[in-house]
Amino acid sequence: MTGSTDRSDTAGNAPDADADADVVRRYVERLSAADRSGAVAVATSFIGEGRSFDDLLEQLIGPAQEIVGQRWQANEWTVAQEHAATAISEHVVSRLAERVHPERSAGQVVVTCVEGEWHSLAARGLAAAFEAAGWDAVTLGPSAPATHVGVYLNDVGPDALALTCSVPMNLPGARRLIEVGRRSGLPVLVGGRAFGPDDRRARTLGASVWAPTMGVAAAALESIDRFVSPAPPLDHPGATEHVRLEVEIARLVPELLEILKDRVQLVRDSDDVTLDQAREHIFFTLRFVSAALLCDDPTIVDDYVTWLVETLGARRVEESVVRRAIGAMAEHVGRPLPAAGAMLAANV
Amino acid sequence: MTEAGELGRGARLRGDPIHAAAIEQGLDAVAGVLNVRRAVAMTADWAARHLGEVALVDVLHGELGRDLISVTARRGQRDHVVRDGLLPHEGPAAIRRAVLAIAQSFDDDLGDLQGGLEPTDDAEGAVLGGDRWRWAAGAPLRARGDHIGTITVAGATPELPEGVLAALDRFARRVSVSIDNARLYEDRSRVALTLQRALLPADLPEPAGYELGAVHRPARSALEISGDFYDVFEVEGGWMAVVGDVQGKGAGAAALTGLTRSSLRTAASLSAEPEEVVLALNRAVLANGGDRFCTVVVAKLADGGQPDIRLTSGGHLPPAVVRHNGEVEFVRMPGMLIGAFSDPTLVEVATGLGAGDAIVLYTDGVTEARAFGEEFGEARLRAVLAESAGMPAQVIAERVAHEVSDFTGGALQDDLAVLVVSAAR
Numbered sequence: 115m116t117g118s119t120d121r122s123d124t125a126g127n128a129p130d131a132d133a134d135a136d137v138v139r140r141y142v143e144r145l146s147a148a149d150r151s152g153a154v155a156v157a158t159s160f161i162g163e164g165r166s167f168d169d170l171l172e173q174l175i176g177p178a179q180e181i182v183g184q185r186w187q188a189n190e191w192t193v194a195q196e197h198a199a200t201a202i203s204e205h206v207v208s209r210l211a212e213r214v215h216p217e218r219s220a221g222q223v224v225v226t227c228v229e230g231e232w233h234s235l236a237a238r239g240l241a242a243a244f245e246a247a248g249w250d251a252v253t254l255g256p257s258a259p260a261t262h263v264g265v266y267l268n269d270v271g272p273d274a275l276a277l278t279c280s281v282p283m284n285l286p287g288a289r290r291l292i293e294v295g296r297r298s299g300l301p302v303l304v305g306g307r308a309f310g311p312d313d314r315r316a317r318t319l320g321a322s323v324w325a326p327t328m329g330v331a332a333a334a335l336e337s338i339d340r341f342v343s344p345a346p347p348l349d350h351p352g353a354t355e356h357v358r359l360e361v362e363i364a365r366l367v368p369e370l371l372e373i374l375k376d377r378v379q380l381v382r383d384s385d386d387v388t389l390d391q392a393r394e395h396i397f398f399t400l401r402f403v404s405a406a407l408l409c410d411d412p413t414i415v416d417d418y419v420t421w422l423v424e425t426l427g428a429r430r431v432e433e434s435v436v437r438r439a440i441g442a443m444a445e446h447v448g449r450p451l452p453a454a455g456a457m458l459a460a461n462v
Numbered sequence: 463m464t465e466a467g468e469l470g471r472g473a474r475l476r477g478d479p480i481h482a483a484a485i486e487q488g489l490d491a492v493a494g495v496l497n498v499r500r501a502v503a504m505t506a507d508w509a510a511r512h513l514g515e516v517a518l519v520d521v522l523h524g525e526l527g528r529d530l531i532s533v534t535a536r537r538g539q540r541d542h543v544v545r546d547g548l549l550p551h552e553g554p555a556a557i558r559r560a561v562l563a564i565a566q567s568f569d570d571d572l573g574d575l576q577g578g579l580e581p582t583d584d585a586e587g588a589v590l591g592g593d594r595w596r597w598a599a600g601a602p603l604r605a606r607g608d609h610i611g612t613i614t615v616a617g618a619t620p621e622l623p624e625g626v627l628a629a630l631d632r633f634a635r636r637v638s639v640s641i642d643n644a645r646l647y648e649d650r651s652r653v654a655l656t657l658q659r660a661l662l663p664a665d666l667p668e669p670a671g672y673e674l675g676a677v678h679r680p681a682r683s684a685l686e687i688s689g690d691f692y693d694v695f696e697v698e699g700g701w702m703a704v705v706g707d708v709q710g711k712g713a714g715a716a717a718l719t720g721l722t723r724s725s726l727r728t729a730a731s732l733s734a735e736p737e738e739v740v741l742a743l744n745r746a747v748l749a750n751g752g753d754r755f756c757t758v759v760v761a762k763l764a765d766g767g768q769p770d771i772r773l774t775s776g777g778h779l780p781p782a783v784v785r786h787n788g789e790v791e792f793v794r795m796p797g798m799l800i801g802a803f804s805d806p807t808l809v810e811v812a813t814g815l816g817a818g819d820a821i822v823l824y825t826d827g828v829t830e831a832r833a834f835g836e837e838f839g840e841a842r843l844r845a846v847l848a849e850s851a852g853m854p855a856q857v858i859a860e861r862v863a864h865e866v867s868d869f870t871g872g873a874l875q876d877d878l879a880v881l882v883v884s885a886a887r
Contacts (some may be wrong), residue, residue: 194849194861201857230872232864256676256860257867259874262680268647271497284872297494299504340540341504343491363871368834389844393834397871 138177139444144447145182145199146191157206167246170210171239175203179242187421204235209241220247221273223335226254226263227306228279228287236278236306236371243328244276249335260287264294274335275300275327282414283401289319289348289408296320296345301338303331315409320345348408355453356407363400366447370396373446374439395422398447399443403454412457419461437462481629484512488633492640496647498523503533503542503763505613505637510535513626513633514599514615521603521611523645585623585631597622601634605642626819667694669701671766675855675882677863679827679874689715689756690825690877693723696733700765704728705823705881706758706778718754721746722800726760736760736774740800744776747801755801759823763883771821776800776808779826782843784858786818786887788851790844793821818852820884824862827878831866838869855882 119281137160144152158283160174161167182199185191191199210403225241227234241251252272254263267275279288285308295302301322309315309324317322325331347353359366371393399418406414419440423433441462448455495501502521509517520532534543558654585601595616603611613634617623666674676692689708694701704726708719722743729742739760747756759778764770773781775797783791793813798806817823824843831838846865850858859880867874 146597155675167564194851194853197850197857197861198853201854231869232867257863257874259679268496268644271499287872298497299491299495299500324664341507343487344494364834394868397833401871 119394124167134173134177136182137174140395141174141178142181145178145202146195148195148198148202150202150205153202153206153324154209157210160239161210166329167210168243168332171207171243171328175207175235179203187425187428192239200233204233204238207242209237211238213244220249220336222250222253222270223274224252224263224267224270224272225276225278226258226291227256228277228284229257229259229289230284230287231278231280232256232279238303240276240278240305240328240331243332244335247332247335249332253376260290260294263291264298267295267298267300272300273340274338276303276305276331278306278336279304280306282308282310282405282409282418283398284308285315285319285405285414286356288321292320296322296342299341299343301340301342303338305331310411310413315411315414318348318350318409318411320348340361350410352407352408352410352453355451356404357452359400359404359407359447359451362450363397363404366400367393368395370400370443370446373442377438377442395426396443399440399458400447403447403457406457407453412460415457416461464774481512481625482506485633485636489636489640492637495640495876496644498641498644498648499531499544501530501537501644502611503544503643505641506533506535507540509613509615509630509633510537513630514609516595516616518525518614519611521556521641522647523610523648527608527610533744535567545560576777585627585634587627589620589622590616594618596620599627599630600841601630602668603634603638603641605638605645610638610642610645610870667696667701669694670887671764671768672701672763673855674703675859675884675887676880677859677864677874678879680877689719690827690879690880691719691723692881693726694881694883695727695730695829697730697762699734700732701762701763702730702739703761703821703823703881703883704758705825705879706756707825707877708756709754714752714754718747718750718752718756721750722756722758726758734762735810736762736772737808740774740776740797740808741806744800744803748804758800761821761823761883763815769885770812770815771815773811773812774808774810776806779824779829782824782847783813783815784820784822784847785851786810786816786852788848790847792840792844815883815885817885818887819856820851820882821856822858822862823848823881825877825879827874827876828862828866828880831870831874831876833870838866842869855884858882860886 137156141153141156144156157170157174159388160170165173179200182191182196186196207244221242225237225244227237234253237253241253244251252270254266275291277288277291279285287306288308292302292304303323303325304316304321305325313324322342323334325334374392374396399422403415404416406412423436426436427433440458444455444462447458491508492501492504495504497765498521502519504519506519509519515537517535518532520530523529523531524559525706530546585599587597587599594809596618598614599622600614602609603613613630615630617625627807628769666676668674674694678690678692689710691706691708693704706722708715708722725743725746726739729739732742733739740758743758757778758775759773759775759781762772773793773795775795777797777799780792780794783793793811795806795809795811800806829838829843842861842865847858848861850861853861859882862880863878866878
């Protein structure tokens with residue numbers, strides 16, 4: 115297969131949307147049956163119909179994984195089902211990627227997902243897209259710490275670093291990777307849902323390229339600067355508060371848990387697991403706020419609270435309870451950290 | 463602007479603010495690069511952008527300082543020509559001649575540069591009689607009293623442009639330090655191999671009847687080399703799966719980890735009995751001297767996925783068996799720390815692994831991970847495993863690591879290793 119015709123296919127005659135929706139439905143059925151070979155068969159026939167590898171990632175695997183996430187969010191699937199489905203999709207991607215043979219080596223790119231993220235599906239998909247475009251791509255295992263990646267980059271000396279980030283609370287990890295990549299003189303490509311709908315977060319964090327799709331990522335590698343200077347320090351006001359919040363977070367979480375136990379019926383009984391869940395929600399909320407400060411983008415908090423309301427709603431927690439909890443957090447956090455407090459308060 | 467009365471190279475450079483700013487930028491970019499190849503390529507790229515139309519940078523590196531890396535960059539071209547060679551160490555002139563000979567064999571266009579320059583301690587320029595390149599300038603790269611390479615630039619204009627020589631001299635003197643840093647970094651002991659292994663996805667064997675999954679995360683700081691390890695290898699009549707934890711961090715722990723892994727494999731080739739293997743390991747660690755201990759748990763899997771598993775622990779955390787129906791049992795057994803006693807008490811226990819069941823071996827980076835004054839603990843591990851019943855082995859391993867990292871806030875504070883063996887359905 116040749117990259118250029120595939121790309122023009124994707125851009126030009128949009129394939130029949132209904133037919134695609136049908137393939138996605140059949141594929142998700144195989145995922146929900148934990149039927150690995152069945153999923154491979156659906157994907158193989160998709161490719162067999164003359165569709166490109168980029169299409170496979172963007173029109174089939176991507177939408178299917180989105181449905182998987184929605185089913186978990188709606189409490190229809192357990193987290194175990196979600197993980198098993200993702201593992202099957204990873205298998206599908208690596209199986210079908212083997213069929214794509216690059217004709218040249220344009221250079222080497224290291225692909226990783228950020229620390230804190232353990233699904234490597236997106237990174238594997240991105241690596242496969244790079245391979246299809248003629249690059250040697252090395253995919254690191256999940257949740258790679260930036261310090262280790264930095265050592266690795268200096269040992270291996272690749273031409274570019276590409277990273278994926280799915281959950282906005284992990285964006286501080288993306289910033290750390292951008293810093294180590296650029297310190298090694300590498301252009302850094304970023305992609306994934308955590309970066310939002312446009313290039314603003316990526317630009318703020320110092321990425322060389324924001325790639326909304328796998329195809330864009332592969333094309334961008336051909337034209338970006340090969341050598342990049344170190345990332346300048348972040349100087350917007352929120353960046354300082356981000357650092358303070360990271361330091362304070364270990365103190366704030368238990369304090370907030372006590373406050374929410376007293377004032378909000380978020381913690382319904384003293385059962386350990388429920389307490390654990392409440393603490394996790396608090397912790398995650400603060401990490402989203404921290405990421406929003408770092409990216410100078412309060413919509414990160416807005417989107418998270420919307421998601422939290424829906425997710426807890428599916429588990430029979432009233433929206434008013436969630437909003438009250440956010441309000442109590444805004445008050446407590448806002449005293450030492452006004453920008454963080456304001457971001458929370460906007461969602462009460 | 464040029465200050466009156468102050469002439470010479472420095473003044474010319476100050477009179478050319480583009481060069482001055484560009485030099486700082488170029489130096490900044492190369493300063494943090496610790497990969498020799500990349501540092502050399504970036505240097506050549508900068509020189510071709512700002513000094514000449516073509517730039518050739520050659521640097522000696524490697525264990526004996528005789529490996530030559532040479533990069534040619536041309537203005538306006540993204541791709542550079544990179545060549546590797548091996549040189550007799552005869553000083554700068556020999557380097558220059560050899561580099562040009564190698565370069566020429568790839569690219570006739572560089573033939574004009576031959577013989578144009580003999581680098582000294584300073585930057586030097588010459589007008590050439592060639593067809594393509596009319597002038598050339600060269601500067602040595604020197605560090606720690608040694609000549610480590612050269613930069614050569616050339617152009618097609620009739621005269622050497624003003625300011626080029628001074629800028630080349632200044633850039634070469636300072637970029638040498640960065641390139642030398644990369645050379646030193648390359649030479650350091652290869653502790654990084656441990657990290658590389660851990661970063662790349664697990665490369666596990668595929669024993670018939672079983673499925674394996676593993677996660678290994680060294681501690682956060684790149685300098686703290688992990689003492690956690692796992693291993694799976696074939697033995698007579700089956701397979702042996704091992705997880706261990708060597709006390710402490712740093713080079714000493716890394717050395718003992720290496721000894722532990724190789725002792726286990728050697729011992730297992732002599733006797734495939736878990737208890738024998740752990741006893742042999744204890745002897746090896748004691749014989750090694752020192753005051754480091756380790757813990758280890760060894761599981762012997764029968765050939766072809768038969769349900770019998772035999773386990774021996776040397777002071778390690780109890781493995782968990784995850785039944786396909788979601789039941790989780792921790793297999794507790796006595797067993798003393800390895801390397802502490804000459805005649806440790808060990809036991810061997812047996813358990814069964816039915817179709818779809820899994821056994822999970824892990825280090826204390828899982829159960830002793832801390833957040834907000836609490837440990838992750840066995841109860842949370844039990845809950846994750848119960849939810850993971852029947853999932854692929856790799857997914858179980860990654861889920862455990864994921865839960866621990868969510869618990870501690872996205873980053874793992876301590877080493878962690880998880881090895882999962884599941885019996886095929």
